[in-house]
Amino acid sequence: MEIVKTEKLTFEYIRRDENDNVEGITTAVDNVSLSVKPGEFIAILGHNGSGKSTLAKTINAILHPTEGTVWVDGMDTMDESNLWNIRNTAGMVFQNPDNQIIGQVVEEDVGFGPENMGVPSEEIWKRVEESLKMVGMYDYRKASPNRLSGGQKQRVSIAGVLAMRPKCIVLDEPTAMLDPIGRREVINAVHELNIKEGITVILITHYMDEIVNADRVFVMDSGHIEMEGTPREIFSRVDELKELRLSVPQVTEVAYELRKKGLSLPFGILTIDELVESLNKCR
Numbered sequence: 001m002e003i004v005k006t007e008k009l010t011f012e013y014i015r016r017d018e019n020d021n022v023e024g025i026t027t028a029v030d031n032v033s034l035s036v037k038p039g040e041f042i043a044i045l046g047h048n049g050s051g052k053s054t055l056a057k058t059i060n061a062i063l064h065p066t067e068g069t070v071w072v073d074g075m076d077t078m079d080e081s082n083l084w085n086i087r088n089t090a091g092m093v094f095q096n097p098d099n100q101i102i103g104q105v106v107e108e109d110v111g112f113g114p115e116n117m118g119v120p121s122e123e124i125w126k127r128v129e130e131s132l133k134m135v136g137m138y139d140y141r142k143a144s145p146n147r148l149s150g151g152q153k154q155r156v157s158i159a160g161v162l163a164m165r166p167k168c169i170v171l172d173e174p175t176a177m178l179d180p181i182g183r184r185e186v187i188n189a190v191h192e193l194n195i196k197e198g199i200t201v202i203l204i205t206h207y208m209d210e211i212v213n214a215d216r217v218f219v220m221d222s223g224h225i226e227m228e229g230t231p232r233e234i235f236s237r238v239d240e241l242k243e244l245r246l247s248v249p250q251v252t253e254v255a256y257e258l259r260k261k262g263l264s265l266p267f268g269i270l271t272i273d274e275l276v277e278s279l280n281k282c283r
Helices: 052-059 080-089 106-116 121-134 150-162 180-197 231-235 238-243 250-260 272-281
Strands: 004-016 022-036 041-045 067-072 090-093 168-172 200-205 216-221 224-229
Touching (some): 004 052, 022 052, 041 052, 052 067, 052 090, 052 168, 067 080, 080 090, 121 150, 121 180, 150 180, 238 250, 250 272
Parallel strands (some): 041 200, 041 216, 168 200
Antiparallel strands (some): 004 022, 216 224
């Protein structure tokens, strides 16, 4: 069974005036059907306003479909009785870690979620230790979050979600406010969780280099899924991505430009090593 499945999902934002009359309707997600298997690393790409963040919020039942259905581990997000279990199954990490961190000490913040779930104290501290170690932040367990870098704060946010033992983590542009080092720290931590712990990851992003190692990629535009495939398949379609106002990884762009100059290079080059190997074959 899929860990996440949407069927003909549509979500509309309704604007109302001061008298509660409808002024306009914006369709943010339009007839989207997708499925995610347990243990997959899925990336959802799109420029600002493409609908990707709205889609993420429907998975965590923050938003409810206007039409269609979203299932999380077989649970319909429209069923209010499922809400608690859905949010325990699909943990959400937002763009700004300061919006999720509420504790004055790192370990207290990470333990906040399990405490609200009624987890016994002994088990909470066990989960806090395990979660902080998973994201490489155990040595900072006694630190104040205010003294951490952006990347470290985001890893603490992820640890807080992990402490609730979700099967799936949905990350809504988790590196958008970070510098390149912080971005790399967070994405590496997420990949390790996926590989070593088998946690399903759904990464919402517009940074192309973050999705090179994903299992599958969905590209959104105007609320629709316009492209779907492996990273190599997606980045083989450079012209189409540019039409959707998206870039490609730098090394892919270099290979694309060299191919236009007449070099016989394969499509979808994703790493520097692949480019070097392909160039050597052209000699």
